[in-house]
Amino acid sequence: MKEIVLIVTAVILSLAAAGAIVRIAIGPSLLDRVLASDVLLAILGAALAIDMALNHHLNNLMLLVALAVIGFIGSVTVARFVAERREQNNES
């Protein structure tokens, strides 16, 4: 049962990561890419959690907490950058 769950979730997460990477590659704007990279980070956290749950260890638990605490800073920074740059382009 453990192996079945591991294989099923690995296939699902691989497909999800492939979709997010495709959106990062073809995303028409910078904000689409930032959003897709957030999803990719969530998929990475899900993979870490599945590893911990199925193999009965807690090595990466603090990494999950740190991702939850500081994972939003990147997208906030990029969002500010996009807004200010577009406004300068409109004014000039």
Place this chain on the structure above:
Amino acid sequence: MSPDATGVDAVIDAVTAVFLVVGALMSLGAAIGLLRFPDLMSRMHAATKPQVLGLFLMLAAIGLQMRTWWVWPVLLVAWIFQLLTAPVSAHMVGRSAYRTKHGHREMLTKDELEAVVQRAAAGQEPGDDR
């Protein structure tokens, strides 16, 4: 997942398996939404699923499998911080998406923010950064 799993252990293992698979399906749903939805606002709607509900299911699976009580406060802290920080990034991304004219305006049924932005642009505080 031990070989002599009987009774409560089997039930806990089954619940864990369901949580893990459903949490992984949240990520897959987010990826499908990212690929198929037409504009940034609807993609933001899809992208929040693995960040909140998917993470909750994964952390609950960890807590069920570890069978120790001290794990639960740490998992709760991780989930609460995710709940606190996900709206911040969603707000900033949505704000700059609105200000830089992303998305399809004709698909909106009502735009209540436009009047506020017009009033702020026309008027009282030039430095109003709404």
